[in-house]
Amino acid sequence: MSRFAFYLLVGLLMLIGVGLTAYRHISFDVPWVPGAQQKVWDIEAQVAFTATGGPVKASLALPENQKGYSVLTENTASSGFGLSYLDDLPGRRAEWSIREAAGSQLLYYTVTMLESDNATPAAIKRLPAPQEVSWERPYDTAAAQVIDQARERSADSFTFARELIKQFDNQRQGENARLLLTQFERPELMLRLLNEAGVSARLVSGLSLEDGRRRQTVSSWLQVFAETPQGNEAVDVDAADGEEINTDWVLINPETGKQGEPDNLLLWEGRGAPMLEVEGGVNSRVSFSMIRHNEPAAVAVRNKLANDELLNFSIHSLPLEEQALFKTILLIPIGALVVVLLRVLVGLKTSGTFMPVLIALAFIQTSLVTGLIGFLLIVATGLVIRSYLSRLNLLLVARVSVVIITVIAIISIFSVLAYRFGLNAGLTITFFPMIILSWTVERMSILWEEEGPKEVLKQGGGSLLTAVLAYLAMNNPWVRHLTFNFLGLQLVLMAFILLLGNYTGYRLLELRRFKPLTED
Amino acid sequence: MLSSWLNRWSRNWTTPGALRARGVVGMNRRNIGYISKYNDRRLYPLVDDKLQTKLLCQKYGLASPEMIGKVASQFEVERVVDMVRDHAGFVIKPAKGSGGKGILVIEHHDGEEYVKPSGARITRADMERHVSNILSGLYSLGGSPDVALVEGLISFDQAFAEFTYEGVPDIRVIVFKGYPVMAMMRLSTAASDGKANLHQGAVGVGLDIGSGWAVRGVQYDRPQFAHPDTGHDIFSLKVPQWDTLLELAAGCYEMTGLGYLGTDMVLDRRHGPMLLELNARPGLAIQMANGEGLRKRLELIERQPDGVPVAERVAFARKHFSRSKEDVANVGMAPIAD
Numbered sequence: 001m002s003r004f005a006f007y008l009l010v011g012l013l014m015l016i017g018v019g020l021t022a023y024r025h026i027s028f029d030v031p032w033v034p035g036a037q038q039k040v041w042d043i044e045a046q047v048a049f050t051a052t053g054g055p056v057k058a059s060l061a062l063p064e065n066q067k068g069y070s071v072l073t074e075n076t077a078s079s080g081f082g083l084s085y086l087d088d089l090p091g092r093r094a095e096w097s098i099r100e101a102a103g104s105q106l107l108y109y110t111v112t113m114l115e116s117d118n119a120t121p122a123a124i125k126r127l128p129a130p131q132e133v134s135w136e137r138p139y140d141t142a143a144a145q146v147i148d149q150a151r152e153r154s155a156d157s158f159t160f161a162r163e164l165i166k167q168f169d170n171q172r173q174g175e176n177a178r179l180l181l182t183q184f185e186r187p188e189l190m191l192r193l194l195n196e197a198g199v200s201a202r203l204v205s206g207l208s209l210e211d212g213r214r215r216q217t218v219s220s221w222l223q224v225f226a227e228t229p230q231g232n233e234a235v236d237v238d239a240a241d242g243e244e245i246n247t248d249w250v251l252i253n254p255e256t257g258k259q260g261e262p263d264n265l266l267l268w269e270g271r272g273a274p275m276l277e278v279e280g281g282v283n284s285r286v287s288f289s290m291i292r293h294n295e296p297a298a299v300a301v302r303n304k305l306a307n308d309e310l311l312n313f314s315i316h317s318l319p320l321e322e323q324a325l326f327k328t329i330l331l332i333p334i335g336a337l338v339v340v341l342l343r344v345l346v347g348l349k350t351s352g353t354f355m356p357v358l359i360a361l362a363f364i365q366t367s368l369v370t371g372l373i374g375f376l377l378i379v380a381t382g383l384v385i386r387s388y389l390s391r392l393n394l395l396l397v398a399r400v401s402v403v404i405i406t407v408i409a410i411i412s413i414f415s416v417l418a419y420r421f422g423l424n425a426g427l428t429i430t431f432f433p434m435i436i437l438s439w440t441v442e443r444m445s446i447l448w449e450e451e452g453p454k455e456v457l458k459q460g461g462g463s464l465l466t467a468v469l470a471y472l473a474m475n476n477p478w479v480r481h482l483t484f485n486f487l488g489l490q491l492v493l494m495a496f497i498l499l500l501g502n503y504t505g506y507r508l509l510e511l512r513r514f515k516p517l518t519e520d
Numbered sequence: 521m522l523s524s525w526l527n528r529w530s531r532n533w534t535t536p537g538a539l540r541a542r543g544v545v546g547m548n549r550r551n552i553g554y555i556s557k558y559n560d561r562r563l564y565p566l567v568d569d570k571l572q573t574k575l576l577c578q579k580y581g582l583a584s585p586e587m588i589g590k591v592a593s594q595f596e597v598e599r600v601v602d603m604v605r606d607h608a609g610f611v612i613k614p615a616k617g618s619g620g621k622g623i624l625v626i627e628h629h630d631g632e633e634y635v636k637p638s639g640a641r642i643t644r645a646d647m648e649r650h651v652s653n654i655l656s657g658l659y660s661l662g663g664s665p666d667v668a669l670v671e672g673l674i675s676f677d678q679a680f681a682e683f684t685y686e687g688v689p690d691i692r693v694i695v696f697k698g699y700p701v702m703a704m705m706r707l708s709t710a711a712s713d714g715k716a717n718l719h720q721g722a723v724g725v726g727l728d729i730g731s732g733w734a735v736r737g738v739q740y741d742r743p744q745f746a747h748p749d750t751g752h753d754i755f756s757l758k759v760p761q762w763d764t765l766l767e768l769a770a771g772c773y774e775m776t777g778l779g780y781l782g783t784d785m786v787l788d789r790r791h792g793p794m795l796l797e798l799n800a801r802p803g804l805a806i807q808m809a810n811g812e813g814l815r816k817r818l819e820l821i822e823r824q825p826d827g828v829p830v831a832e833r834v835a836f837a838r839k840h841f842s843r844s845k846e847d848v849a850n851v852g853m854a855p856i857a858d
Binding site for chain 2: 344396504
């Protein structure tokens with residue numbers, strides 16, 4: 001190919017890329033920098049169940065405006081089902097219905113929530129009255145004793161609830177607590193005990209929001225009301241925590257007894273009603289995918305409306321689960337660029353050309369320090385075991401397969417050990433790409449035999465340095481924002497890498513290597 | 521503090537401008553400007569497979585070590601003993617090996633015990649296992665199945681005895697479009713464990729294209745004036761039969777069609793220069809050994825027309841790439857004949 005055609009191609013790619021990027025910025029107001037805008041969450045609930053063949057009615061609780069979040073838009077997707085939104089008590093619900101359905105069914109509900117401090121929660125019209133609870137023997141006496149003990153140590157409903165949960169703490173469980181836990185689920189047990197003691201409370205479902213998560217489930221929270229619902233007096237509980245407490249209710253974690261709502265908790269269902277009810281189906285479950293953007297709220301709405309427009313070629317038109325996946329995939333070219341820069345401009349040696357990018361992707365999941373320690377542990381242990389294998393004179397494919405099994409064994413052992421020692425970070429070691437690690441061990445081992453440990457350190461160090469730099473580039477919030485929101489930048493990246501592939505100048509490390517040539 | 525840091529920097533690092541002034545070719549330029557431009561990928565197998573190179577040499581009449589035989593399948597392994605019965609010394613090497621890996625040198629044997637140059641003895645079974653390992657791809661790139669070559673032993677020229685430790689010193693000539701452009705000799709040392717690999721500690725000696733005299737020696741990329749083990753003065757080294765050697769190297773261009781080629785040769789006591797192997801991606805260390813960049817020479821050759829006979833190309837190179845004026849004068853007046 002002639003030089004002219006090459007530069008024409010590069011120029012064209014550059015032009016289209018910049019054009020697409022500018023178009024998205026101008027027409028859709030997508031900002032260049034993250035953070036300055038409001039955060040918008042796209043959350044997708046996926047309802048799955050197996051229909052038994054007759055009429056089906058599925059009812060899903062829907063989120064409402066609440067402290068910290070307000071609803072922007074909502075959509076549903078469900079082929080063949082009739083749908084209605086029910087706004088009457090308890091809470092908002094979406095109800096899908098169909099006359100006849102069989103086999104596995106998938107229903108989708110997508111909501112865009114705006115993260116904002118001045119969202120107005122829906123007013124609570126009346127308090128749930130404590131329900132009558134019946135206990136069988138011997139649970140009744142156990143419940144009574146637990147309640148008495150909590151009452152002695154508490155001053156009001158909130159402190160009572162906390163003292164109550166404290167008795168079920170894993171370390172301090174009494175005999176009564178242990179007996180009760182054998183019969184009831186913990187969140188439900190707490191609710192029963194509170195009701196038994198005459199405290200207004202209900203179980204609500206909260207979703208922890210975390211960018212790019214898929215297949216998440218909701219967790220149960222206890223919403224406990226003050227004894228005097230008329231009181232607008234400020235309840236100064238747990239002030240040290242800095243948590244702003246609503247005047248008439250608090251959220252308490254039924255597992256830990258910790259009071260107050262975490263920052264990223266969205267109350268999906270806040271009325272004490274079940275999350276999902278399915279009639280005419282079995283094995284029903286609901287799972288969530290979520291993704292965060294930084295853009296003006298108006299843009300989020302407009303993006304939704306402009307889905308059909310052809311030129312608005314963006315990942316945002318995909319289902320959320322795929323979007324979350326693409327958030328990572330679109331970062332890989334950045335990692336590749338780092339590798340090209342380091343190899344062509346610096347002259348760094350790595351073991352396996354793009355292995356560092358995959359390691360960097362693993363680092364994103366594990367966090368840097370844990371990832372580095374995990375990587376070094378796996379490769380070092382793998383090398384020791386591989387050095388024994390080399391004495392067995394095996395064929396290559398068999399040898400690498402044995403190394404793969406070894407690497408999996410190492411990862412399992414480290415995970416178990418880390419868990420035993422209470423290092424939960426150690427569990428993320430499973431994010432490492434095992435086949436790639438095995439080839440790394442194999443290559444390093446051959447290198448050790450042929451060129452000695454010095455070369456292993458050199459290439460291993462080069463690979464790790466590349467991986468860390470690629471990680472830093474890929475984990476940069478600005479880079480993440482740009483790659484995800486401006487697909488046109490991928491073309492610009494490609495043009496840039498094409499140009500780099502044409503670079504005939506010296507590499508940085510050659511300035512050192514060839515230094516003796518310049519002195520005479 | 522800044523000045524001491526700058527000082528350290530300038531002692532170890534140079535600038536792109538200084539390298540360019542010296543005409544140093546870097547990796548990127550070698551890959552784009554020479555290898556991918558002048559070496560057709562289709563032709564790579566001719567040099568990556570030593571068996572093919574060997575057959576080509578026989579076809580084109582280029583001198584290379586005598587081929588005793590080849591072993592292509594495991595059931596032929598036992599034939600090696602018969603093959604070498606009438607040869608005092610021999611070499612077994614993998615056809616697709618690289619960097620000198622998997623080469624077994626036997627100086628003499630009695631049919632049961634085989635003696636290596638270091639004096640170590642191996643049994644017939646050891647030798648057969650080595651051949652079997654070669655066949656299963658232990659030494660080939662990517663571990664693909666390979667063929668074992670059995671060649672006659674080279675008795676290297678005594679002129680070099682004092683310049684080497686254990687291994688055979690070989691001569692690398694870069695041949696560009698058929699013109700020999702730069703040459704060096706690689707001397708194995710104790711540090712390189714008898715191997716002629718520069719990055720493992722072998723000494724690289726730049727050779728004057730005009731005369732075959734040593735111009736400079738380097739070990740680990742730093743200047744070296746005497747062989748580190750024998751203590752012999754490197755500048756007293758002169759390669760005999762230099763013209764024959766350059767013609768052998770230059771002839772590889774017609775043989776392979778590869779424009780940018782590294783030719784590795786040895787001097788045999790009886791048969792003179794012999795081609796050991798070819799390399800389609802020769803390294804850049806030869807510039808360090810010569811203390812000079814390749815760029816100016818390559819650019820001069822790029823301006824030369826195609827289709828010039830071998831002898832003329834060698835004469836051209838000896839005239840233009842010579843270090844001393846006297847040599848130029850010599851070559852200019854009468855072609856050197858050995």
